[in-house]
Amino acid sequence: MSSATGSAAGSTSEIATTVNGAAYRGSVANRTTLAAYLRDELGLKGTKVSCELQVCGVCSVLVDGRPVSSCTYLAADIDGRTVETVEGLATGERMHELQRAFVRNFALQCGFCTPGFLMMSKALLERNPDPTEDEIREYLDGNICRCTGYQPIIAAVLEAAAELRGVGVD
Amino acid sequence: MLPEFTLSRPADIDEVLRELNADVVPYAGGTELLLAMKMGLLVPSGLVDLKRIPALREISASESAIVIGAGATHDEVARHELIQAHAPLLVQVEQNVGNARVRSQGTIGGNLCFAEPRSDLLALLAAFDATVLLRSVRGDRTLAMAEFVLGPYWTDRAEDELLVSVAIPRPCPTGAYVKLQVTERPTVGVAAVRTAAGRCRVVVGSVTEVPLVVAGASWDDIDADGIVAQVEPVSDIAGSAEYKKHITGVYVRRAVALARDGAV
Numbered sequence: 294m295s296s297a298t299g300s301a302a303g304s305t306s307e308i309a310t311t312v313n314g315a316a317y318r319g320s321v322a323n324r325t326t327l328a329a330y331l332r333d334e335l336g337l338k339g340t341k342v343s344c345e346l347q348v349c350g351v352c353s354v355l356v357d358g359r360p361v362s363s364c365t366y367l368a369a370d371i372d373g374r375t376v377e378t379v380e381g382l383a384t385g386e387r388m389h390e391l392q393r394a395f396v397r398n399f400a401l402q403c404g405f406c407t408p409g410f411l412m413m414s415k416a417l418l419e420r421n422p423d424p425t426e427d428e429i430r431e432y433l434d435g436n437i438c439r440c441t442g443y444q445p446i447i448a449a450v451l452e453a454a455a456e457l458r459g460v461g462v463d
Numbered sequence: 464m465l466p467e468f469t470l471s472r473p474a475d476i477d478e479v480l481r482e483l484n485a486d487v488v489p490y491a492g493g494t495e496l497l498l499a500m501k502m503g504l505l506v507p508s509g510l511v512d513l514k515r516i517p518a519l520r521e522i523s524a525s526e527s528a529i530v531i532g533a534g535a536t537h538d539e540v541a542r543h544e545l546i547q548a549h550a551p552l553l554v555q556v557e558q559n560v561g562n563a564r565v566r567s568q569g570t571i572g573g574n575l576c577f578a579e580p581r582s583d584l585l586a587l588l589a590a591f592d593a594t595v596l597l598r599s600v601r602g603d604r605t606l607a608m609a610e611f612v613l614g615p616y617w618t619d620r621a622e623d624e625l626l627v628s629v630a631i632p633r634p635c636p637t638g639a640y641v642k643l644q645v646t647e648r649p650t651v652g653v654a655a656v657r658t659a660a661g662r663c664r665v666v667v668g669s670v671t672e673v674p675l676v677v678a679g680a681s682w683d684d685i686d687a688d689g690i691v692a693q694v695e696p697v698s699d700i701a702g703s704a705e706y707k708k709h710i711t712g713v714y715v716r717r718a719v720a721l722a723r724d725g726a727v
């Protein structure tokens with residue numbers, strides 16, 4: 294038979310996971326998406342859901358550092374893995390460099406797409422700490438913003454990247 | 464909302480093979496399968512997760528071929544040093560599949576087995592003369608791409624078979640791949656490569672039900688107008704049939720022009 298951890302004859306799976314540094318253990322319905330788990334089970338409503346087709350990007354979170362569309366990802370699959378959401382970006386009262394750069398650059402208006410943009414930007418900077426403007430555009434082209442026209446978002450990511458590399462602005 | 468289903472997470476390929484049947488299906492990145500289940504197009508009673516099987520994600524090279532595990536994600540393929548060294552055109556194509564999340568979730572095997580006609584990999588791997596390795600408790604089968612992909616969302620894979628890997632014969636052809644992509648999926652994608660034997664091969668994908676392969680001794684033998692006459696696109700949100708025929712000609716000429724100049 295299958296490995297003890299995930300094998301479920303029924304329609305639920307046991308998971309042990311870490312979300313934003315906190316450990317969780319329990320049982321989830323197999324059909325629960327990661328977005329639903331984060332929002333409804335853990336009360337982490339920063340992660341949004343919109344198109345449910347992996348196109349808009351508002352549900353982006355990181356699993357073991359890699360970006361996924363949590364609307365089309367099973368909560369059961371985070372067993373043994375580490376999840377990061379927008380709520381985990383700040384350290385106490387201190388916002389993450391990306392968050393502060395978004396604020397400084399007016400890289401948000403209504404804010405609905407912002408958690409997704411922040412998490413995708415974090416994934417980008419972790420693999421490429423010094424991206425060019427083109428590389429930022431390329432990496433974020435799966436996220437939709439209907440307010441800003443994108444320019445301030447690109448500027449914010451460039452600025453946060455510089456700051457994180459220690460050649461910062463403010 | 465997803466329907467109910469059972470989920471198993473086997474640790475090796477043999478366990479997967481014992482579980483597969485018409486109702487219990489392989490589950491990799493889920494970028495296609497979970498969408499189809501949400502829409503009620505597929506209603507399997509069980510999913511067999513392939514993501515926790517390291518052997519399915521391996522990428523290796525022998526004297527004669529580059530072998531890519533079916534469970535390797537687009538991003539893993541694009542970033543692998545063997546692929547970067549031996550198949551730069553594949554790197555370029557993988558870097559431009561969907562968006563960064565689809566590339567980190569979606570696998571090469573899932574792309575081929577779903578056989579959505581609007582796939583970059585169906586066309587490119589046909590241009591590369593790649594073969595697929597299918598395995599079941601009954602044994603192994605190796606098929607050429609044209610034998611594997613039979614039509615839209617239709618492959619020769621039996622319900623109890625697992626796609627284990629894709630093999631690209633070495634040396635891997637060089638050339639160009641260009642696509643027009645205005646929605647999430649490519650509207651037309653064209654590969655133009657020079658094979659190890661010196662032949663010029665053009666494969667037109669996405670705009671056709673299955674990739675269309677045309678070859679000649681030189682680039683001058685590739686007749687763009689003749690190719691346009693052979694494709695029968697359907698009108699949809701990405702454009703009218705007439706428009707798609709027109710851009711097919713444009714993209715065939717572009718791909719050939721790039722390949723002639725020796726791009727990757």
Ligand SMILES: Cc1cc2nc3c(=O)[nH]c(=O)nc-3n(C[C@H](O)[C@H](O)[C@H](O)COP(=O)(O)OP(=O)(O)OC[C@H]3O[C@@H](n4cnc5c(N)ncnc54)[C@H](O)[C@@H]3O)c2cc1C
Pocket residue numbers: 346347348488489490491492493494495496497513533534559560561562565568569570571572573574576577581582583584620624625626627644647648649
């Ligand atoms: C927004 C979006 C944009 C996209 N853009 C592109 C694009 O530009 N170009 C492109 O080519 N593709 C594109 N795709 C498709 C993408 O490449 C595929 O979704 C992905 O690679 C499928 O792999 P998966 O691991 O997610 O498959 P899954 O969804 O897990 O599985 C798909 C199907 O294959 C079967 N299966 C999976 N693995 C195996 C196996 N090893 N053996 C047997 N059967 C198996 C499953 O049972 C299922 O029927 C896009 C998809 C989305 C959602």
